[in-house]
Amino acid sequence: MSKYQLEEIEKKWRNVYNEKKSYEADADEKKEKFFITVPVMYPDGRLHTGHMYTWTRADIFARFQRMMGKNVLFPQGFHMTGGPMAGMSLRLKNGDEAAIKIMKDQGATDEDIKRFAGNPLELGLFFGKTYKNDFNLVGISIDWRRNFILSYTEQYSKFVEWQFRTLKDMDYITQGDHPVVWCPRENTSLGDHDRADGEGESPMEFTIIKFKADKFIMPAATLRPETIYGVSNLWINGKANYKKIRFSNGEEWIVSKEFTEKLPFQKNMAEKIEDFNPSEIIGKTAINPVNGEEIPILDAEFVKTDKNTGIVMSVPMHAPFDYNYYSKKKTEIRLKEPKKIIDVKTNPNLMEEAIKRFGSADEKALENATKYVYKTEFNYGILNENNGQLSGKPVKEAKEEAIELIKKSNAYDNFYETSGEVICRCGAKGLIKLVQNQWFIRYSDKQLKEKTIDWIQKMDIRPDEAKAQIINAVYNMEDKAATRNGGLGTPLPWDKNWLIEPLSDSTIYMAYYTFSHLIKDMEPKEINDEMFDYILLDKKLDKKFPDNIERMKKEFEYWYPLDLRVTAKELITNHIAFFIMTHIAIFNKDKWPRGLGINGWLTVNGKKMSKSKGNTMTIDYVVNNYGADAARLIASASNGMDDAEWDLNNINGFKQKIEFILELTEIIDSFSGDRKLVDEFLWSKINYLIENSEKAYNLMKYKNSLNYSFFEFIENIKDYIDYGGNNKETLKYAITVFARLNHPLFPFVTEEIDNALNKGELLESYQSWPEIKEEQKNEIIENEFDVLKQTLDDINNLLNLINKDPKEIIIGIAEKEKFDIYNKVEEITHRSRDIKEIRKELTINDFVNKLLKNPKRLPNKKLDYELEKKVFIESKEKIKEKYNAEIKIEESSEEKAFPGKPMIIIK
RNA sequence: GCAGAGGUAACGAAGCGGUCAAACGUGUAAGGCUUAGGACCUUAUGGCUUAGGCCUUCGAGGGUUCAAAUCCCUCCCUCUGCACCA
Numbered sequence: 005m006s007k008y009q010l011e012e013i014e015k016k017w018r019n020v021y022n023e024k025k026s027y028e029a030d031a032d033e034k035k036e037k038f039f040i041t042v043p044v045m046y047p048d049g050r051l052h053t054g055h056m057y058t059w060t061r062a063d064i065f066a067r068f069q070r071m072m073g074k075n076v077l078f079p080q081g082f083h084m085t086g087g088p089m090a091g092m093s094l095r096l097k098n099g100d101e102a103a104i105k106i107m108k109d110q111g112a113t114d115e116d117i118k119r120f121a122g123n124p125l126e127l128g129l130f131f132g133k134t135y136k137n138d139f140n141l142v143g144i145s146i147d148w149r150r151n152f153i154l155s156y157t158e159q160y161s162k163f164v165e166w167q168f169r170t171l172k173d174m175d176y177i178t179q180g181d182h183p184v185v186w187c188p189r190e191n192t193s194l195g196d197h198d199r200a201d202g203e204g205e206s207p208m209e210f211t212i213i214k215f216k217a218d219k220f221i222m223p224a225a226t227l228r229p230e231t232i233y234g235v236s237n238l239w240i241n242g243k244a245n246y247k248k249i250r251f252s253n254g255e256e257w258i259v260s261k262e263f264t265e266k267l268p269f270q271k272n273m274a275e276k277i278e279d280f281n282p283s284e285i286i287g288k289t290a291i292n293p294v295n296g297e298e299i300p301i302l303d304a305e306f307v308k309t310d311k312n313t314g315i316v317m318s319v320p321m322h323a324p325f326d327y328n329y330y331s332k333k334k335t336e337i338r339l340k341e342p343k344k345i346i347d348v349k350t351n352p353n354l355m356e357e358a359i360k361r362f363g364s365a366d367e368k369a370l371e372n373a374t375k376y377v378y379k380t381e382f383n384y385g386i387l388n389e390n391n392g393q394l395s396g397k398p399v400k401e402a403k404e405e406a407i408e409l410i411k412k413s414n415a416y417d418n419f420y421e422t423s424g425e426v427i428c429r430c431g432a433k434g435l436i437k438l439v440q441n442q443w444f445i446r447y448s449d450k451q452l453k454e455k456t457i458d459w460i461q462k463m464d465i466r467p468d469e470a471k472a473q474i475i476n477a478v479y480n481m482e483d484k485a486a487t488r489n490g491g492l493g494t495p496l497p498w499d500k501n502w503l504i505e506p507l508s509d510s511t512i513y514m515a516y517y518t519f520s521h522l523i524k525d526m527e528p529k530e531i532n533d534e535m536f537d538y539i540l541l542d543k544k545l546d547k548k549f550p551d552n553i554e555r556m557k558k559e560f561e562y563w564y565p566l567d568l569r570v571t572a573k574e575l576i577t578n579h580i581a582f583f584i585m586t587h588i589a590i591f592n593k594d595k596w597p598r599g600l601g602i603n604g605w606l607t608v609n610g611k612k613m614s615k616s617k618g619n620t621m622t623i624d625y626v627v628n629n630y631g632a633d634a635a636r637l638i639a640s641a642s643n644g645m646d647d648a649e650w651d652l653n654n655i656n657g658f659k660q661k662i663e664f665i666l667e668l669t670e671i672i673d674s675f676s677g678d679r680k681l682v683d684e685f686l687w688s689k690i691n692y693l694i695e696n697s698e699k700a701y702n703l704m705k706y707k708n709s710l711n712y713s714f715f716e717f718i719e720n721i722k723d724y725i726d727y728g729g730n731n732k733e734t735l736k737y738a739i740t741v742f743a744r745l746n747h748p749l750f751p752f753v754t755e756e757i758d759n760a761l762n763k764g765e766l767l768e769s770y771q772s773w774p775e776i777k778e779e780q781k782n783e784i785i786e787n788e789f790d791v792l793k794q795t796l797d798d799i800n801n802l803l804n805l806i807n808k809d810p811k812e813i814i815i816g817i818a819e820k821e822k823f824d825i826y827n828k829v830e831e832i833t834h835r836s837r838d839i840k841e842i843r844k845e846l847t848i849n850d851f852v853n854k855l856l857k858n859p860k861r862l863p864n865k866k867l868d869y870e871l872e873k874k875v876f877i878e879s880k881e882k883i884k885e886k887y888n889a890e891i892k893i894e895e896s897s898e899e900k901a902f903p904g905k906p907m908i909i910i911k
Numbered sequence: 912g913c914a915g916a917g918g919u920a921a922c923g924a925a926g927c928g929g930u931c932a933a934a935c936g937u938g939u940a941a942g943g944c945u946u947a948g949g950a951c952c953u954u955a956u957g958g959c960u961u962a963g964g965c966c967u968u969c970g971a972g973g974g975u976u977c978a979a980a981u982c983c984c985u986c987c988c989u990c991u992g993c994a995c996c997a
Binding site for chain 1: 914916925937978990992994
C-alpha cells in the first residue's frame with residue numbers, strides 16, 4: 005500500500021494555504037520584505053509546462069525567502085496590450101477555420117468563440133481565468149488580490165499616462181520617422197510573430213542617387229553610395245514596365261511600375277503617373293551628379309523591377325553583376341574602360357579573383373562573388389586617387405561622407421526595402437512603411453546608459469553570465485518606438501491617435517503591484533499625476549492627501565525596490581533592458597531594481613517546448629497525473645541559462661524516494677538505539693547539506709539544491725541506517741531538516757512530513773529554514789565514514805574478482821605512527837607540494853616513500869587512528885550482516901594497511 | 912553579419928588548478944523479490960585485469976605548470992538576441 009497519497013496531501017495543504025491566506029502579503033514594518041516578480045503574461049492560450057518553468061523557479065525563490073523569515077510579495081498581472089489578441093479576434097470574426105480550431109482545442113465553446121470574435125478582451129479574460137487555476141494547482145504562491153491587466157485596467161492606464169508625461173518632462177521622449185515592416189492588406193506593422201514567412205527580416209535603407217538624363221531623373225538605388233566615382237553607366241530593364249512620375253516640386257522620375265505602388269508608403273504621392281517605354285531613354289546619357297561625368301544608359305535584363313526603383317547604377321570594377329554585363333556590352337558597342345576606385349592591398353585584382361573563384365555562369369555564382377567582393381572591400385578597402393574629395397578614405401568610413409557629397413549636389417534621396425521576402429499570415433507580401441511622426445523613448449541617451457551600466461554592475465544577477473549580456477544590451481540600445489496605431493493599449497496622453505505599445509507600457513508596472521489592490525477601489529477620474537508624484541517620487545507637495553493615498557504610499561515605500569525579477573533569457577535585450585533603464589530614468593536611486601534571475605528554455609528531447617512544436621503538456625494534465633510536487637521538478641531541470649531538458653522518467657525516482665521518507669516517518673518510534681559515531685557523522689553531514697542547499701537556492705541553481713537537499717540527503721540517511729544508525733532523535737532531526745530543505749521545491753508533501761513529525765506552524769509562516777550549527781560539523785568523522793564506504797566498495801570489488809562466498813573478512817587498520825606521518829604530510833601539503841621539500845621534514849622509511857610516490861596523490865584529508873578503528877568496530881555487526889561472514893577488525897603493520905585504506909583479507 | 916553564452920561519459924548535468932575515471936539523476940545490464948509483468952532493493956555501467964592494479968578520456972589543436980576538464984592562444988560546432996514584436 006502506497007504511503008504517498010499525493011492527491012489527498014496536496015488538496016489538504018492547498019486548502020490550508022488558501023484558508024490562511026498564506027500568500028497574501030501586506031506592508032509590515034517589523035519584518036524584512038522581499039519583492040519578487042515574473043513578467044506579465046499575455047493570456048491568448050492555455051498555459052503548458054514550458055511556461056511553468058519560469059514561474060516555478062520564481063516561486064521556489066519566494067518560498068525560500070519566506071522560510072528565511074522575510075515578508076514576501078509575489079504578485080502576478082496579465083497584459084492585453086498589443087496586436088496578436090486583436091488579430092486572433094479578427095480572424096475568428098472572419099470565420100477563419102484554423103483560428104477557430106486553435107480556440108476549440110484549448111477548451112473554448114462555440115459561445116465563447118462568438119464572444120471572442122467581437123471582443124479581443126473577452127478572449128484575454130477567458131484565458132486569464134485558466135491561468136489563475138493552473139497557478140494555484142501547481143502551488144505558485146501568488147497574491148492574487150494585486151492582479152491587474154495592462155492596459156485594460158483603467159486605473160493602470162492612468163499610471164501609464166503619468167509614466168509617459170514624466171518621461172516627456174524629463175526629455176526622454178522624441179518624435180521622428182521610422183521604417184517598419186508593414187502588411188498593406190491588414191494595414192498594420194508586421195512583427196516576427198505575425199509573419200507566415202520571413203522571420204528576422206528587417207527594413208534596409210538604400211541610398212537613391214538622382215542622375216539627370218534629359219529632362220528626367222533616373223533615381224538609382226544603392227547600398228554603396230561611396231562608389232559614386234566609379235559609376236560607368238546606368239542600367240534599365242528594357243523588357244519591363246516603367247512609369248514616369250511627377251512630383252509636386254516638378255521633378256520627373258523614371259521608375260519601375262512596382263516602385264510606384266510602394267512609393268506611397270514612404271514618400272509623398274506623385275502628382276502624375278504615366279506609362280514610360282524604357283527604349284525612349286536607352287542609349288542616351290545621364291550625368292553623374294558628383295563629378296559631372298556623362299555616362300550611358302544601357303539595357304540590362306538582370307535588373308529586377310520589384311526591388312527599389314528599377315534603375316541601377318553600374319560600378320563594374322566593384323560589383324560582379326555589373327562587371328559581367330558590362331564586359332558583354334563592351335563587345336557589342338564601344339564603351340570606356342571602367343574605373344577602379346577601391347584598392348585592397350592584399351588582393352590587387354579582387355574582381356578577377358572573385359569571378360574566377362565563384363564563376364559568372366548564373367545568378368547564384370554572381371551573388372556569391374558579390375558577397376565576397378563587398379565584404380573584402382568593406383573591411384580592407386581604401387578609396388584610391390580616383391575619388392575626388394573621398395580619395396584616401398577607408399571604405400568603412402566613406403559612406404557617410406559620400407552621402408553628404410550627394411546631398412550637396414542635390415541628388416540625394418533614400419528608400420527602404422525589406423532585407424528579404426516577408427509574407428504576412430494573411431498571405432500578403434510585406435513591404436516597408438515609413439511611419440511618420442512616431443514617438444520614441446530615448447534609450448540611446450548616453451548619460452542614462454552610463455548610469456544604468458554602473459548600476460547593473462552592482463545588481464545581483466543570477467546566473468552571473470547574464471550580466472555581460474545585459475550590459476551589452478544596454479550599451480547598444482537605440483531609441484525605441486513607443487507607440488503604434490493598431491491593436492489594444494493606452495492612448496498616448498498628448499497625442500491620442502497613438503497607442504502606447506506593449507514593451508513600453510510595461511517597464512515600471514512592478515511599482516503598481518505595491519498598491520494595485522488599493523487603487524482598484526478608486527474612480528479613474530480621481531487619479532491624477534500629483535498623486536503618483538507623491539507616492540512614487542516622494543515629491544513634497546503642499547497638500548494633504550486622503551488616507552487611502554497615504555496607505556498606497558506606505559505600501560510602495562515598504563515594498564519598493566523590486567528585489568528580484570525572474571524571466572527567460574530572450575527578454576534580456578529588450579524588456580529587461582527597458583525595465584532597468586526606465587527605473588533609473590524615473591525613480592530615485594533607492595527604488596532601483598536589485599536583482600535578476602534569468603533562465604533558458606524547457607526542452608523535450610532537445611527541442612524547445614512550445615505549442616507550435618506540439619510537444620507540450622497542459623498543467624492540469626501533469627498535476628492530475630503526477631501531482632503538483634512532482635510537476636515542480638521541472639524547475640530543477642537546469643541551473644543557469646542553458647536550456648533545461650525535461651524528462652518524465654525523473655518523476656518515478658522522486659516518488660519512490662518520497663515514499664521512503666514517509667515510511668520512515670511512520671516507523672520513527674521503532675528506532676531506539678543510542679547515539680554513536682554514526683550519529684555524529686549524520687549530524688555533521690546535515691550541516692554540510694544545509695549549507696550547500698542554501699547556497700544553491702540563493703543562486704537559483706535548483707538542480708544543485710535538489711542534489712544536496714534531496715538525493716544526497718536521502719543517500720546519507722540510508723548510509724546512516726546501513727552503518728548501524730538507530731537513534732530516533734537523530735532520524736527525526738534529519739527528516740525534519742530534509743522536509744525543510746525541500747519545502748521550496750515541493751511545498752505540499754514536505755509540509756505533510758514536517759507536520760507529522762513536529763505538529764508545528766506552517767513552514768511558510770515563520771523563519772523555518774534550518775540553522776547551521778558549527779559545533780556539529782566534524783570533518784574527520786565525515787572522512788572516516790568515507791573510508792568505511794570506500795572499504796566496503798573495495799570488498800565488493802575483491803569479492804567480484806575472486807568470485808566466492810567469503811567465510812571471514814579481516815580488516816586491518818594501520819598503526820598509529822602511520823596516521824601521524826600521514827597527517828603531518830597532509831599538513832605540509834598546504835604549504836608546499838614539492839616532494840623534495842616534504843622529504844626534508846620527515847624521517848624517510850618505506851611508508852614515507854610509498855606516501856610520496858605519486859605527487860598527484862598526496863594525503864588530502866585529515867584522518868584519525870582511534871576514530872578509524874572505532875568506525876569499523878561500531879559497524880562490524882552491519883558488515884557481518886551484509887557479507888554473511890565473520891568480520892575481524894585488527895591493527896595491522898602490513899604494508900597494505902594504509903591510513904584511510906585498511907588492509908582487506910578475504911578467506 | 913554584429914553581439915553574448917556554451918561544448919564533460921548513452922542522455923541530462925555538476926566540477927572551474929591537485930581529494931577526477933569525473934558528483935547526482937535518468938537510461939541500460941545482471942541478481943534479488945514476485946505466479947508473471949510493473950514497481951521496488953542490490954550491484955555494475957571508458958578499456959584491460961582472478962587481490963584493491965594499470966592504461967586512455969572532459970569539442971579539436973597548441974601552450975603555461977611539478978600538476979589542467981579547470982588558466983592562456985587558435986580553430987570547429989551549438990544556442991540566444993538584433994527591437995516597435997509578444
